[in-house]
Amino acid sequence: MLNKTFLFLICFTINSNQLADKIQNWEIKNQNKVYVQIQNLKTNKIHFIYKNHIDINKKRNIGSLMKPISALVFLEEEEIFFKSKKTYCSGKYKLNEEKLQEKDFETYNIQKEKFHSYYKCSIHNGHGEINLNQSISKSCNFFYLEKANQNMDLFFEIFEKIFYTGKIFYKTQNNWTELDKLLVVIGESKKLKFSFKELVDFYTKIYLFKNEQKFKIVYKSLEEVIKFGSLKNLKLKNEKIYLLSGKTGTSSSDISKHKNQAWNLIFFKIQNETFLLLVFVDNGTSTKEGIEISKFVLNHLNE
Numbered sequence: 356m357l358n359k360t361f362l363f364l365i366c367f368t369i370n371s372n373q374l375a376d377k378i379q380n381w382e383i384k385n386q387n388k389v390y391v392q393i394q395n396l397k398t399n400k401i402h403f404i405y406k407n408h409i410d411i412n413k414k415r416n417i418g419s420l421m422k423p424i425s426a427l428v429f430l431e432e433e434e435i436f437f438k439s440k441k442t443y444c445s446g447k448y449k450l451n452e453e454k455l456q457e458k459d460f461e462t463y464n465i466q467k468e469k470f471h472s473y474y475k476c477s478i479h480n481g482h483g484e485i486n487l488n489q490s491i492s493k494s495c496n497f498f499y500l501e502k503a504n505q506n507m508d509l510f511f512e513i514f515e516k517i518f519y520t521g522k523i524f525y526k527t528q529n530n531w532t533e534l535d536k537l538l539v540v541i542g543e544s545k546k547l548k549f550s551f552k553e554l555v556d557f558y559t560k561i562y563l564f565k566n567e568q569k570f571k572i573v574y575k576s577l578e579e580v581i582k583f584g585s586l587k588n589l590k591l592k593n594e595k596i597y598l599l600s601g602k603t604g605t606s607s608s609d610i611s612k613h614k615n616q617a618w619n620l621i622f623f624k625i626q627n628e629t630f631l632l633l634v635f636v637d638n639g640t641s642t643k644e645g646i647e648i649s650k651f652v653l654n655h656l657n658e
């Protein structure tokens with residue numbers, strides 16, 4: 356006898372080819388490369404994958420998608436990372452000149468004004484006063500750089516403990532500049548990048564532990580991204596899908612520090628099953644392109 360889940364899988368498979376054709380048309384029209392993956396969070400089964408021109412094993416900067424992960428690290432040692440109770444984002448995070456190296460200027464998009472060097476936030480004039488919750492939904496770079504700067508070694512130690520169990524990778528990295536280390540917290544370090552699988556694993560962990568105190572704080576912010584944040588305009592025609600939470604992001608591409616890659620990670624429910632959708636647009640100009648694909652994919656699921 357066929358059970359519901361089995362029927363559902365069949366529906367998914369039937370639509371896969373059709374959906375892949377549609378994504379391919381989008382790629383041709385927009386002259387861009389796209390990666391799409393839909394994974395069941397309970398079974399870990401990947402139900403749909405589109406990767407025509409994308410190397411899936413390559414490690415990439417994940418940009419703002421790193422922020423919820425960094426937030427969890429900060430929450431482990433609140434007394435250290437939240438020493439300053441309030442964070443005020445001016446739009447430009449002042450970098451320590453003494454620790455900057457010549458190669459940092461070649462690698463990263465550092466702004467120089469008068470005698471100071473800065474790393475910019477997503478909003479030119481800054482977010483103003485910002486808390487952890489808003490730092491995720493509004494994607495504030497300043498918040499993360501300021502917090503991590505309190506103790507970057509401790510950041511790596513905790514990060515390894517929560518997400519990279521048993522792999523002490525950073526202590527052996529003598530050739531990293533201070534900025535290579537610091538930019539890890541906003542997913543922009545050229546020295547530590549992640550594969551799609553690693554990224555999906557991090558977010559699966561956030562979802563599975565979402566009822567535990569610290570994870571709950573972070574997960575709530577991901578829910579707000581759907582309600583009031585960068586995914587609030589993701590209105591679907593497909594009534595079978597219920598959007599739970601998500602995160603958008605852009606990161607600098609490998610080709611040029613001035614080019615972006617767009618990311619979308621969305622948790623959704625369909626027929627009582629929970630899935631994670633990952634959309635990656637290589638060389639995308641903005642998160643809008645990621646949202647366009649997500650909308651398109653979700654609207655065509657299980658039609």
Ligand SMILES: [Zn+2]
Nearest residue numbers: 444476482495
């Ligand atoms: Zn900011």
